[in-house]
Amino acid sequence: ATVDEDNVTEGYNWGYDPEQYFVPEGSYASHPEDPYSRLIDLRKMVAAFHKEGIRIVMDVVFNHVYEHKTSVFERVVPNYFFRYEKNGAISNRSFCGNDVATERAMARKLIVDACVYYVKEFGVDGFRFDIMGLMDLETMKVIQQEVLAIKPNFMFYGEGWQMGDESDHDFKCASFSQAFDLNGYGFFNDWYRDIIRGKSNEYDQTPRGYLLNSQSHLEAFKYAYKGSSFEQYVTRRFIDPHQSINYVECHDNGTLYDKLETALPEEGISERFERLKMINAAVLASYGVPFIHMGQELGLSKKNHQNTYRAGDDLNKMDYKLLDERFSLFSYHADAIKLRRSLSFLHELDLDKIEQSVSFEDLENNAVKISYDLSAYSSEYKDFIIYINPSLETLYDDLDEYHQILFASGGNVLSSQTFVRHVMIKARSFLILILK
Known part of the structure; x- marks a missing residue:
């Protein structure tokens, strides 16, 4: 009701002012008068x-x-x-x-x-x-x-x-x-x-x-x-x-x-x-x-x-x-x-599966490591790890085996051939590592 369909540049409004529920908004129509x-x-x-x-x-x-x-x-x-x-x-x-x-x-x-x-x-x-x-x-x-x-x-x-x-x-x-x-x-x-x-x-x-x-x-x-x-x-x-x-x-x-x-x-x-x-x-x-x-x-x-x-x-x-x-x-x-x-x-929507598969580990400077146990899934990954570091400092984490970088704040999905065991988690970053 607050939008003039014949003059949309005047009286701008998102249009949360309905009058008739069965009538679509006319200001987007090619011919609002019709x-x-x-x-x-x-x-x-x-x-x-x-x-x-x-x-x-x-x-x-x-x-x-x-x-x-x-x-x-x-x-x-x-x-x-x-x-x-x-x-x-x-x-x-x-x-x-x-x-x-x-x-x-x-x-x-x-x-x-x-x-x-x-x-x-x-x-x-x-x-x-x-x-x-x-x-x-x-x-x-x-x-x-x-x-x-x-x-x-x-x-x-x-x-x-x-x-x-x-x-x-x-x-x-x-x-x-x-x-x-x-x-x-x-x-x-x-x-x-x-x-x-x-x-x-x-x-x-x-x-x-x-x-x-x-x-x-x-x-x-x-x-x-x-x-x-x-x-x-x-x-x-x-x-x-x-x-x-x-x-x-x-x-x-x-x-x-x-x-x-x-x-x-x-x-x-x-x-x-x-x-x-x-x-x-x-x-x-x-x-x-x-x-x-x-x-x-x-x-x-x-x-x-x-x-x-x-x-x-x-x-x-x-x-x-x-x-x-x-x-x-x-x-x-x-x-x-x-x-x-x-x-x-x-x-996943099954609460039991979520509870069994996801675990959190607190890291320095309020960062977090999220690990997934995917044994209940038909997954190619033995390990799937997410690091989130909202702090201003670079952090490090040591893993038992070399893991592949799947996704990082800098980019590419499923194309990185970089493997790490001594993990660097940069400030303000999101990182995913996998082990197949």
Whole structure:
């Protein structure tokens, strides 16, 4: 509602202000004045991505509308479609002026029908639910049931933030508190983000997490690395790692590069890139679902702006010039993704297998050695070792046998012929050694 589809350069907004759930955003259409254009263009776009082997996840906003008083839902059936607090005030836990009463039968039907519509008519492959923690549990289960009947490999995930006191409701919300009752749904794991890079908010970006050389997050890192799915250090959060969306950057707030620049101002650009590569490799190695925001791999910056939803393209755009200027970063991350996809044990969801196969050894200066026992897998590796060193010092480790370097912060996957027994782990580095 806040985007002028005929003049997209004015009043820039990400568009989290829905009016009609069945109407795709028109500002991207070739002819926004033609109602059919946005439908045809969206179908063509999804088909084109599918042709290239790319699946499409649709960001859906069912937890609120732009303005409840003028909403067609309010005008058709007053006081039905929206929640109210006990004092009679309109509920505003979304901080968007209203909260949709997803738990009510006809509101639920509308939302479920909309989800089915986008799967059947446009062929989308996943839904990312904005402020999923405000939607009721039963509606999410019905969505899942109806959509999986159409497309069995569909992906569901969202923001499971707990928005206020859930005991006020006579229904359960689809927040982290109900993760064990939402098998098949992923959650943006803010614990993972804060443990890895440090907490952040709009006003303070200085706190440092484990991979920003904090001295107090190593045990928490081990918990996060294993998918936040074990009673270890803090309470188990998920059924298994499939529910953990592991991220350190997304559309909200500043970028990872901005965080590094603010929290570690003493490090220069080359050191920042070293740390960025180490962090992103750790995200890709962790149990769970790795989430890499576009441009994160290139050190894209929003100039430290922490809330860019209406800041314009200058801050929000993907700068493709960086792809030429920092192509080595691109290649590094392409190699890291290729490697993760080839290693089935990093995708493990069975908690017993994870517990039996992974062990951690604390090294000097808060670095860590992660060793894998792959005897339960059909693996070519007798030994698989990951070293992560977020410190400012080079460290050393001695092994009983010579191991091959499979992957290092400097690059290549499956091509190194370097074998080491006295291992050097550079500052701000990620290293994988193997023994066949």
